[in-house]
Amino acid sequence: MNTSQVRFAQRKLQAHGVTVDENGLLDEATERAVESQLKRRPELPAAWKEWSTTRKVVAFLQLLATDAGVDVGSIDGLWGPNTDFGYSSLRHLDEHGQLPPNWRDIPQPPVTNPNHWPAEDEPALRAFYGPVGTHLKRVQLPYPHKLSWDKNVVLNSFSCHEMVGESLQRVLTQVFDHYGQERISKLGLDLFGGCFNKRKKRGGSSWSMHAWAIALDYDPERNRLHWNRNEARFARPEYDAWWRFWEAEGWVSLGRARNFDWMHIQAARP
């Protein structure tokens, strides 16, 4: 557990009327405070008293999630994906007064593909785009971009695959017309995280879509690879139009399609 998770548990203990410092430490006082709550709960296995302090605090968070109506499975004090989901739901509940929407139930946008982008599959990609790193061309941008890792560098063009360039310009022209320069800067729609990069996928062995220069990253700092809908900036409602313009041209947001890598947009169908 990290400090902010422990602090969160301590705040919740205080809210339950238990005296404990919000110091982020898994100390004896915190253990005693958590035990005072756990001993009232029949959901725990008999052996819980022998658990480590960490495990007891995690069990307390699991009970809170269960009480809030989030299914985290059995109360075992172990921090796995269910507990992680339960914890982020509790944070959301604290910040917004309600649980996050069931994103799996959110209807997916219609699957349009007017440019006939190929499937994300190496033979299909090679047949359509050629070998990785070929057919590059410079695309003039409808509004200036800044390098996300060095915001002093302003770009008026960048290189991408020649078959995606015009579509890309159409999308960005619509973005500019819709949002205007001021909101573009505010929302980070000009923070360019890269297009062409002859590399393998992060955490994978196949070519990245960036190796064909058919993928773009935007605002990577606020849309990190492993962040989900609750954390990524691009999942917020003010970006709906941004995504609508890309999707109307058949581009795919991995965030919208798979709920990770929200920075990434590609001209290939996952």
Ligand SMILES: [Zn+2]
């Ligand atoms: Zn990417």
